[in-house]
Amino acid sequence: MSDGVAMPRDGKGAxxxxxxxxxxxxxxxxxxxxFLFVFILPVGEVALWSVQGEAGLxxxxxxxxxxxxxxxxxxxxxxxxxxxxxxxxxxxxxPAAYFLASRPPRNRTLLLxxxxxxxxxxxxxxTFGWIVVLGREGLVNSMLIGIGAVDGPLQMLYTxxxxxxxxxxxxxPVAILVMFSTMTTINRSLLMAxxxxxxxxxxxxxxxxxxxxxxxxxxxxxLTFVLALGFFITPALVGGPKETMIANLIATQITLTLDWxxxxxxxxxxxxxxxxxxxxxxxxxxxxxxxxGHGGSR
Amino acid sequence: xxxxxxxxxxxxxxxxxxxxxxxxxxxNKSITIANYGGAWAETLNxxxxxxxxxxxxxxxxxxxxEDSLAQIRVQQTTRNILxxxxxxxxxxxxxxxxxxxxxxxxxxxxxxxxxxxxxxRKQYAIGAIAYSTTIGVRTDKLPEGKSFSGWKDFWDVKxxxxxxxxxxxxxxxxxxALIADGVKPSDVYTVLRSPDGVDRxxxxxxEIKPAITVWWTSGQQPVQLLASGEVFxxxxxxxxxxxxxxxxxxxxxxxxxxxxxxxYYSIVKGARNMADAQKFMNYCWNTPTRLAEIARAMPYxxxxxxxxxxxxADEAKELPTSPANLDVQFxxxxxxxxxxxxxxxxRWEAWRLQ
Numbered sequence: 001m002s003d004g005v006a007m008p009r010d011g012k013g014a015x016x017x018x019x020x021x022x023x024x025x026x027x028x029x030x031x032x033x034x035f036l037f038v039f040i041l042p043v044g045e046v047a048l049w050s051v052q053g054e055a056g057l058x059x060x061x062x063x064x065x066x067x068x069x070x071x072x073x074x075x076x077x078x079x080x081x082x083x084x085x086x087x088x089x090x091x092x093x094x095p096a097a098y099f100l101a102s103r104p105p106r107n108r109t110l111l112l113x114x115x116x117x118x119x120x121x122x123x124x125x126x127t128f129g130w131i132v133v134l135g136r137e138g139l140v141n142s143m144l145i146g147i148g149a150v151d152g153p154l155q156m157l158y159t160x161x162x163x164x165x166x167x168x169x170x171x172x173p174v175a176i177l178v179m180f181s182t183m184t185t186i187n188r189s190l191l192m193a194x195x196x197x198x199x200x201x202x203x204x205x206x207x208x209x210x211x212x213x214x215x216x217x218x219x220x221x222x223l224t225f226v227l228a229l230g231f232f233i234t235p236a237l238v239g240g241p242k243e244t245m246i247a248n249l250i251a252t253q254i255t256l257t258l259d260w261x262x263x264x265x266x267x268x269x270x271x272x273x274x275x276x277x278x279x280x281x282x283x284x285x286x287x288x289x290x291x292x293g294h295g296g297s298r
Numbered sequence: 299x300x301x302x303x304x305x306x307x308x309x310x311x312x313x314x315x316x317x318x319x320x321x322x323x324x325x326n327k328s329i330t331i332a333n334y335g336g337a338w339a340e341t342l343n344x345x346x347x348x349x350x351x352x353x354x355x356x357x358x359x360x361x362x363x364e365d366s367l368a369q370i371r372v373q374q375t376t377r378n379i380l381x382x383x384x385x386x387x388x389x390x391x392x393x394x395x396x397x398x399x400x401x402x403x404x405x406x407x408x409x410x411x412x413x414x415x416x417x418x419r420k421q422y423a424i425g426a427i428a429y430s431t432t433i434g435v436r437t438d439k440l441p442e443g444k445s446f447s448g449w450k451d452f453w454d455v456k457x458x459x460x461x462x463x464x465x466x467x468x469x470x471x472x473x474x475a476l477i478a479d480g481v482k483p484s485d486v487y488t489v490l491r492s493p494d495g496v497d498r499x500x501x502x503x504x505e506i507k508p509a510i511t512v513w514w515t516s517g518q519q520p521v522q523l524l525a526s527g528e529v530f531x532x533x534x535x536x537x538x539x540x541x542x543x544x545x546x547x548x549x550x551x552x553x554x555x556x557x558x559x560x561x562y563y564s565i566v567k568g569a570r571n572m573a574d575a576q577k578f579m580n581y582c583w584n585t586p587t588r589l590a591e592i593a594r595a596m597p598y599x600x601x602x603x604x605x606x607x608x609x610x611a612d613e614a615k616e617l618p619t620s621p622a623n624l625d626v627q628f629x630x631x632x633x634x635x636x637x638x639x640x641x642x643x644x645r646w647e648a649w650r651l652q
Contacts, residue, residue: 070647070648137526137527155511256389256643257639258368259640
C-alpha cells in the first residue's frame with residue numbers, strides 16, 4: 001500500500017485552486033507519521049491477514065464474506081440500517097440546527113451545552129435507558145395500558161424501530177453540531193437582500209439558505225453514516241436478530257471462533273463499502289449542486 | 299496463515315522459554331493473572347491474593363480481559379508475554395493447547411494429594427471453579443398450579459406461555475434443544491456427533507424460535523430481563539440468578555439439564571514466573587478452606603470434594619458441583635466446540651436471520 005504518499009496528495013486535492021506551496025508540506029508530517037503507524041500499518045496488516053489462506057494467497061475469506069449467505073445479508077442490513085439512521089439524523093437535526101444558528105450568539109452557548117450533554121453519558125447507559133422506557137413493563141407501555149389505549153403490552157423493544165430510536169438519539173448531537181457550524185458561516189444579509197427584492201421568507205430559505213447549508217447536511221450525513229456502520233452495542237441490546245451488525249460478526253470472528261482471516265475480510269469489506277457509499281454521495285452532491293461539501297459563503 | 303502463526307508461536311515459545319529461565323534465576327517475585335474482572339476479581343483479591351502475598355512476598359497483579367483467547371494468541375504471535383496465568387474456558391483450552399500456547403501443569407505442585415477429578419485436572423489447565431448455565435423462572439408468571447421442571451417445559455409454549463431469552467450462541471443451546479427433544483443430558487454429545495445430530499438440534503430450535511424475544515450476549519442481560527419482566531424464562535449463569543433471589547425477586551433456578559462450564563486457568567507458554575504461578579494455583583484453587591470461602595462469596599464452586607466437608611448442606615445445594623446438582627447436568631464439551639464452532643457458528647447466524 002502506498003497510502004503514506006497518498007495522504008499529502010489528498011491534502012493537495014482539498015486545497016485545489018489555492019495551491020499550497022510545497023515547502024509547507026512538512027506541516028503535515030506529524031499527522032502523517034502518526035497516521036502511518038497507528039492506522040496505515042495496522043490496517044495494512046489486517047488486509048494481509050484477510051488474503052492469507054492455508055497455503056499462500058487466497059480469496060477464500062472474501063468468498064465467505066461476500067458469497068450468498070448470512071454474512072452478505074448482515075453486511076447489506078448494516079448498510080441499510082446506517083443509511084436510514086443517517087437520513088433520520090439529518091431530518092430531525094436540520095430544524096434544530098437551524099433554530100440554534102438563528103439565535104443570537106450569547107443564547108447559543110446554553111443551547112449548545114444542552115445538546116452536548118447526552119454525549120457525556122456513556123452509550124451503554126443511554127441504551128439501557130431505552131430498555132427501561134420501551135420495555136414490556138416500561139414507561140411507555142405502563143402509560144398506554146394506564147390510559148386504556150392498548151389491552152396488553154406492545155412489543156417495542158427488540159424491533160427495528162427501537163434500534164432506530166436508540167441510534168438516532170446517540171448520533172443526533174453529532175449531526176446537529178456539524179450542520180450548525182456550517183449554518184453559522186452563512187451570510188445572513190443575503191437573506192435580507194432577498195426579502196428586499198421581494199422574495200417570501202420561504203423562497204429566501206429554499207433558494208439561499210438551503211443550498212448554502214446543504215454542504216453541512218451532507219457532511220453530517222456522511223459522518224453519522226460512518227459512525228453508524230461501526231455500531232454494535234446498541235443494536236445488540238435493543239434490536240432483534242435482523243438488526244445484527246457487521247461489527248458484531250467481526251467481534252465473533254476475532255474473539256470466539258479465532259477466524260481472524262474471515263474477521264479481517266469482513267472488516268476490509270466494511271471499510272471499502274463505507275468509503276464507496278461516502279464517496280458516491282460526495283460525488284453525487286457535487287454533480288447535482290456544483291457545490292463543494294464545505295458549504296456556506298465565507 | 300495457520301502455518302505462519304504456528305511457527306511464530308513456536309518461535310515465541312523458544313525465545314520465551316529462554317527468557318523465563320534467565321528471569322527465574324534473577325529471582326523475579328511477581329506473577330500476573332488475567333481474569334474477567336468484576337466481583338470475581340475482588341473475591342480473588344480478598345481470599346487468595348492478599349494472604350498469598352503476605353505469606354510468600356510474591357506480588358500478584360490482576361489483568362482484566364474480555365477476550366482471553368484472542369489475547370493469548372496476540373501475546374504468543376508478538377512474543378510479548380504479559381500474563382503468567384490466563385483463563386482458558388470453553389474452546390480456549392483445546393485451541394490454545396493444540397497451538398502450543400500453554401505450559402503443562404506440574405500436578406506434583408498444584409494437586410499433590412490427587413484430590414481433583416479428571417475434569418479439573420487437565421494437562422494444560424486446572425479447573426478452578428465451575429458455573430452453570432441454568433434456567434431462571436419468574437415464579438409469579440407461571441400459570442396457576444403448574445410447576446416448571448426443565449427443557450421440555452421451556453419448549454412447551456402452550457402450557458407455559460410468555461417471552462423467553464436464550465444466549466446468542468450455538469454452544470449449549472444445541473444441547474438444550476436435544477434435551478428438550480428427549481435426549482438424556484449424558485448423551486447429548488453422542489447425539490451431536492452423530493451425522494443427523496446438529497440438524498436435529500436446529501429442527502428443535504425452529505420450534506422455540508418465535509418465543510425467543512431476545513438473544514442475550516452479556517451475562518447481566520438475562521438477569522435484567524427477568525427482573526424487569528421482559529421475559530418470564532431465561533438461561534443465565536447460576537450465580538446471577540441467585541443474586542436476583544437475594545434481591546427478593548420471585549425467581550427459581552432449574553438445575554435439571556443445566557450446562558456445567560468449567561472455569562479453566564492455564565499457564566501461558568513463555569510465562570515469566572511459572573514456578574510461582576503453579577504455587578498460586580495450589581494456594582488459591584486447590585486449598586479446601588479457601589475454595590469454601592470462594593463458594594460462600596459467589597455461588598461458583600470447585601471440584602475438590604473436600605469443600606463439601608466444610609460447607610453446610612444448605613450452602614451446598616446452591617452450588618453447581620454439589621453432588622445432587624452435578625448428577626442432573628451435563629459438562630459443556632469444549633473439545634467438541636473447539637472443533638465445530640466455526641462451522642456451526644455460520645449456520646447459527648444464518649438460522650437467526652431466517
